[in-house]
Amino acid sequence: MRTALVTGTSSGIGLHTAVGLAVAGFHVIATVRDPSRSDALLAAAHDAGVEVEVVALDVTDAARSAEVVQQAGAIDVLVNNAGRGSVATLEQLTDEDLPAQLDVNLIAVARLTRLVLPGMRERGAGRIVTVTSVGGAVGQPFADAYCAAKFAVEGLMQSLAPVVAPFGVQVSVVEPAAVASAFVENVERPAAGEGGPYGALLDAYLARTAGAFAAAQSPAEAAGTVIEAAITDAPRFRWQTSATAVAFAGRSLADLDGSRVLEVTRSWLV
Structure with a gap:
């Protein structure tokens, strides 16, 4: 049986991906x-009607990440x-806020990828x-x-993809737009009344x-798109999960001088 390791599975996309891959016949190691x-x-x-193996993992914990991968055996x-x-916009971010984002969204991803x-x-x-x-293709206000x-993680993966492809390893990114999940509830933001000059x-x-x-x-x-990217016989590098995501990411990917993106994102602030 093929094995899939899926991180962040307590809710949202990760939960449904873990269950969907189990339905597709994988032994799923679902980390929370x-x-x-x-x-x-x-x-x-x-x-x-399936089972998943739930494993504790804080993806920012390097030693635990290595342990989970070692114990999993062959990961397909x-x-x-x-x-x-x-x-938060840049003036509202501290020196600690920036690496906190990078630790989860870039460094942890790079580490697990390197381990497998x-x-x-x-x-x-x-x-x-x-x-x-889509925030990996389009810079957005207050999402600095x-x-x-x-x-950064899209650049990492796009750089990696052609290097590992000759070894039979396919690399993809999946770009959702807005998704109804607990992710929104967990977003860090300035407290009420702390917007300062950027409040309005x-x-x-x-x-x-x-x-x-x-x-x-x-x-x-x-x-469903994540699962398709994982099991398709016709893999590709970039996937969007909806027509909205296609239109939004496409605006940036076809925007050679940057004006089309800024025209849209400026309109969000009035």
Whole structure:
């Protein structure tokens, strides 16, 4: 039986990806930072008639990451899903805020990928799928640290992809737009009244964001794209999870002078 390691599975895209890969016939190692929050995952797996192996992992813990990969044995698919959000513009960010975003959204992803690569390379097969965001293609107001980390991880994976492909290892990124999940609740943001000179702009941005998430894609639907990227016979590097994500990411990827993106994102602040 093939093995898939999926991070950040206590809710949202990660939960549905773990269950979906189990339904597809994988032995799924589903990592959660806090095992006491795995009830929803286990219930979803039970409802689907499958089992997943729940493993405690804080992806920023290097020693524990190495231990999990070693204990897993041969890993056929790695899904880097665990992530961390942040809402603040640069003047509101501290020197600690920036590496906190990079630790989860870039460094931890690079570490786990590096840990599974030797086995995949030696076996001549493997899939590495990293859930990034349309924020990895389009810089967005008040997402400075988050988008910086997501841009970085996309650059890492796009650089890695052609190097490992000759060894049978396929690398992909999946870019969701707004997804209804606990991710939004966990986003770090300035406390009420602490917007300072950016307060009115932040309020406008948050109002626009609330509207976007009111019509957000379901995490189950977004997970369907992650699963497809993991098991398809026709792998590709970049995937979007919805028509909204296609249109949004495409705006940046086809925007050679940057004006199209700024025209849109400036409108969010008025």
